[in-house]
Structure formats: C-alpha cells, structure tokens
Amino acid sequence: MTAPPFAVLDPLAHGVGNGYTTGAAAFAPGNPPISPTTPSHGGVTSVKRTLSGSGDSVEDEDEAKKSSKPGVKRACNECRQQKLRCDVVQIPTYQPCHRCKRLKLDCKIDSTFKRVGKRSRNMEMEKEIHELRRQLATQRSSPTAPSPSIKAPPSETASPRISNIPSQLDQYINSELAVNSLLEMRSGLDNASQMRSPNGQVRSSRRLEGITLSADQVDSFFERFFTLFHPFMPLLDPTITPDDYFAKSPLLPWVIIAVAARHYPPDPNLLPSLSAPISHRLWATLADVPQNYIVVKALCILCTWPLPVSSTSADPTFMLSGLMMQVAMQIGLHRPSHTQDFARAKEDLQEEQLRDRVRTWVACNMVSQRVATGYGQPPSTVYDWALVPSISSGSNYQLPEEVEIRLSIERFCNKVTKSFYTNKMDPVGLVNDEQRAIMSNFLAHDFEEIESQLKPGTSVITLLYFRAAGLHFRLSAFFDSPESQDYYLHLSSLWQATTSFLECVLGLDTAGGLLPHASNYILQMIIAAGFTLLKLLNSFFADSVKLTHGRDLFMKTIKAIRTISVATNDLPSRLAEVLAQLWKSGGSGLRSAHGQGRSLENSLQLKVRCRMSMSLVYDSVWRWREEFQTNERGNLESKSAPSSVMDDEPNDVAPAAVKNPTNPDSNVESSASSTADTGLPSEGLLGDGFTTGSSALFGETSNEVFDPLSWMLDGYTDFPYDM
Secondary structure, X not given: OOOOHHHOOOOOOOOOOOOOOOOHHHHOOOOXXXXXXXXXXXXXXXXXXXXXXXXXXXXXXXXXXXXXXXXXXXXXXHHHHHOOOOOOEOOOOOEOOHHHHHHOOOOOOOOOOOOOOHHHHHHHHHHHHHHHHHHHHHHHHOOOXXXXXXXXXXXXXXXXXXXXXXXXXXXXXXXXHHHHHHHHHHHOOOOOXXXXXXXXXXXXXXXXXXXXXXXHHHHHHHHHHHHHHHHHOOOOOOOOOHHHHHHHOOOHHHHHHHHHOOOOOOOOOHHHHHHHXXXXXXXXXXXXXXXXXXXXHHHHHHHHOOOOOOOHHHOOHHHHHHHHHHHHHHOOOOOHHHHHHHOOOOOOOOHHHHHHHHHHHHHHHHHHHHHHHHHOOOOOOOOOHHHOHHHHOOOOOOOOHHHHHHHHHHHHHHHHHHHHOOOOOOOOOOOOHHHHHHHHHHHHHHHHHHHHHOOOOOOHHHHHHHHHHHHHHHHHHHHOOOOOOOHHHHHHHHHHHHHHHHHHHHOOOOOOOOHHHOOHXXXXXXXXXXXXXXXXXXXXXXXXXXXXXXXXXXXXXXXHHHHHOOOOOOHHHHHHHXXXXXXXXXXXXXXXXXXXXXXXXXXXXXXXXXXXXXXXXXXXXXXXXXXXXXXXXXXXXXXXXXXXOOOOOOOOOOOHHHHOOOOOXXXXXXXXXHHHHOOXXXXXXXXXXXXXXXXXXXXXXXXXXXXXXXXXXXXXXXXXXXX
C-alpha cells in the first residue's frame, strides 16, 4: 500500500521531510498512530505502521522509498524577495544559487525572512527623500552656519544609493538632481527641466502637456491661491512647499495652479489653456485605482472652482462631487480613526495625519452640500458622528471655530432641502402649503440659533455662507400658493434674505477685493438672487418695496456676475445676458402687467419645479427662451436663422452686433445698444472686462445666446402643471 498522492501537497503537512507522515491516510478511521522514523540518506523517509493487536508491518522500507517524494526546497532570501526560481543546494553542502553568484549577492536562507512589498519600499524611499529635502532647507536657511552632515533616516528597506548621500552641500547638488528626477517621475511630470536660483538652489520647472511653468511662476501661483482663494475653502496647508505638493500628487498642484490662474492679469489666457490638460490628467488620475485622500482634496478644490464651461450639460461638477464622496468613503475618511479597516495593510497614523483626514472629510461634506444646493440636486452628504472630531478620532482635536460654523450652516442647508423637497408622495418632491408653513417656523428658529453663534469677529466669507443659506431657505416662497395664509409674509422674508445676501456679496469688494475670486456656489446664489429681484420687482410685490433700492441692487448684481466670470462666453456671462434682457423686457424694474392673461397674484408661480431652490433660475431661463425666441425679440443679426427653438447648431457667421454691440446702426437692436432706456450701467450689457468685438456671446443665433439649460427642456413642449 502506497501513500496517497496528495499527501505531499497537503497544506497541513508541516513535517514533510522531517520524518513525519501526513495526509488523509494518517487520519483514517481505525488506523493506529503513526510512528516517526529517522530520515534515510537522500531525504527519503521510512514509514511504518503497526496494526492493533499485532506487530506486523504493513509496508516495508523499499516500497516506502519508491513512493515517497523529496521534501520542499526553500529558496534563498534574494530569490524569495523577487519571487524567482532558486536552485540553491543545501544538502550535503550549501551551494549558492546561480542568480546570487551572477549578481554577487549574499545567498542565504533565513527562517525569519519576510518579503517587503514594492509599495512599502517606495514609501520608505519617499520618506527618506522628504527628510533629505527638509535637512537641506534647514541648512540653507542659515548660510553662515557650517555645513553639517546630511544623513538620511535609517531604513531597512531604503535604497543604499539614496542613503549614501554625500555629507557636504556642494557635493549634494548632483544628488539633489537625482532626487528631483525621482520625485518628478513619481508625480507623473514629463519633460521637467532643471534651473538654479541665484542662491544656488536647484529648482525644477513644471510641465503639463504643452504648458511649462518655471519654479518661480509655480511659487507665485501657490502664493496667489493661498492669499485670494484659500479663505473660501481652508483645506490645504500653506506651509507645505509646492515641491512637496508635486511629490504627493500629480493632480492637486495643477488644480491649485488652475484656480490661481483665474483673473490672472499677467496671462489671461493661461486658464483656458490649462483647462484641457487638467481635464485629461483628472480623468487619468481617477482611472488609476486605488485612490488616496490627496485626490479627494483635489476634487474638493475643483468642485469649489470648476473649470470654465459655457454649457451646464458639459459641466461635470455635480458628477465629480459624487465621485469625491465615494472615493472618500472607499478609503475610510468617514471613519478617520479606523482607516485600517479600509486598507490592505495596517496604517499607523500620526496625530497630524489623523487631523488632516478629519479636515478633509469635513470639507468633502461642505463641498458636496454646496454643489447640491447650487445645482438644485439632492445632496450626497453623510452627516454623522464622524464629523465630530473629538468623538470620531478619539482625541481632543477640535475643528477651528470658523470651520465649525460653516459646517453647521451646511447642515442647515441640508435640513432645508430634506424638509421642503423630499416628499415621496409628491411627483416633484414638494410638501404641501400646510407642511411648508410648519417646517418654515422650525427652520427659522434653527437659522436664528446659527446667527447667535456668529461673533463680531466672524469673517465676511463665513457671513456670506450664512446669508446664502438664508436665501436657500427663503426661496421656497415661490412654491407657496397665492391663497395660502402666510404667502405675503414669506415673500417679505424672501425679499429680506435676498437683499441681505447681495449686500454681503458687495461687501467682498471692500474685504480685500475677494469678489472676483468667489467660489462657484457663491456665484450660483448671486444668480438666484438676481432672478429673485427680477421676479419680485416685476410683480404685485413691487408696491411693497423701494424700487430705487431694488433697481440699484439688480444693476450691481449683473456687474458682480460679470466680475466673477473668468472667460469670454462662459456660463456666468451668458446668465448675466439673460438677466439683462429679461430686465429690459419686464419694464426695467417697473411694475408690469404683461402677463398674457395671467393675474398678478399668479405671476410669481413657477413652471419648473423639480430643481429645488434653484427652480427659479431654470424657470426664468425657460421663460426667456419662450419670450425671446417665439417672438423673435432680442435676437442678434445672423445670416441664417435656426430651424427651431431647440436647434443647437452653431452659426459660424459673426454678425455686425458682435463687432460693435452699441452701434445704433445695427439692424437688429442688441441689448447693449439700448441701455439708455433700461437703467443699466453706461458700459452696456457687456460690463467690465469685456472687450468690444471679442465676445463670442453676441456672435451666436437666438437660441445660442444662452444654450446651457436647453438640455433640461429637450422633449418638453408642455409642462404638466396647470398655470
């Protein structure tokens, strides 16, 4: 009887080759215990089995020698590290394998040896490089001090070439070039070149596709970002150098540069030039899984200041915000103190790393809420105990006071959305008038509680977010029925919230000129406030307010929108044009009753009601398209008219109104040529920053003046509402 063939491969065969027999035969019912014997020459084991009640042998030694297999050989440490076949010979005398002989490696077998993964090795190398950079920066900060030796931190897995860095500064320059090359390859940079600053420091220029920026330009953009834009979303650490940001991520530093390039006077064309390369890198980075939380930071910033687009159908911001939240939860940011549950290997986070993850998760929720509010979509936020750092992280860490207030403001916005626009029994998710009135009272109390937390030293940006939340809350008045008891009261509250928000927006100009650098969410709320003024000032409610004050705010609103606009013919400039044309057609802020058969009491009702508080914006654009295209009013001169109001084919012929929009000889009156009777500023509808004859906006056909919202109307000829 021979041993089963699978006995040698049994995973429990710990004693193979040491004189022990394993396998199914050893555990068969009725068999007595197996007695071990001493191994014979060649490593073959002699197996004997005794039967109960007799001392007869079942197998003899000759048969056992033929059936037994030699034991599993152990590879040397070097071959095991590389997962290669090893021909080391251990018995009778140890002979190194051919690979170790050829490479002159130390061929040995260690029972305690454990493979080191490539990822761990790379992390150790990166830590070593960062430490060398830090020591070099410290040494250069004190040029009069003698040059100390620069030693890398001890590491078992670090490369010996990097650990043996020369000790003197003049010898270190060539090694720093190699370090820079490693970091650039790690960051995905291509064609980076080296330059030396006047103090002898070697710096790398940065290149993204066809755009190259010197090290000084990169430093300038980072400084501009942290000065003008970072206060709106304080997420990043300004003490980290640009080189370190490039070393950590191939995407984040370029997103910072793109945001800093907004309204950049030395090179106004830099942002449009960066849009396509950054989009390519963005999607390439997202396709590379698994992700890290540095990518989440890049998405937070990109959702706060999106790349310029001219159509909402081409705007990926809402989609990116969803990806941001999903990536954050996939890597465990929502459980900052238990990140090892979401990682392949155990992570020992330092206290500062834990705090950074908490701040990132808080920023994710605030950005996601603002994107959802501004786009009129349901939020994908997760407001749970993880947003309380002292509880979630198990430490005494507390968020900065300004961040805590902003987080409570976004929580309030989320509560408004869920209270007013998530009724599962309604086709469009709206609650009825009675429920809205009850919820409004509760929400008004919550809003007052947040206001009580605002101190005299609260920043103007935090106050701006607070006023934006109040506008989001009060925009629900447009869904009230004119017959409801509190209809007029809610309209009065809406007027007060709108004017308070716009006055706070205008205060950004006096607060260091921050208005041009406002976030996309602030821009969307400014647009909503502008349409609110337009709606109220051309309704019966105009009798209850000061028209001069309302008209002045509206003019400044259009100017503010164009101030935030970053490119010719982008979405803000188009929306400003729609606002101006509707203002002119509605009587320039005077009470107008051209409601085409509708009573004044119904003039504030909306046809578009599925976009939550932003329904007013979408409804106003729909009415603009209906009025100006069907009646052929306000269209620009062109050679060929569109085949239908939904025709999205562009017109390649530039009309005369583009070259001179204020020319009174234009055959078709442009909005800019009739500013005298509209009350608009003297510079016309082009506003500040627009060069006459360069705006592609005025070179499009009637339906091309504002195309971005046509996608939501495709296929809709009648709305399912009785208006």
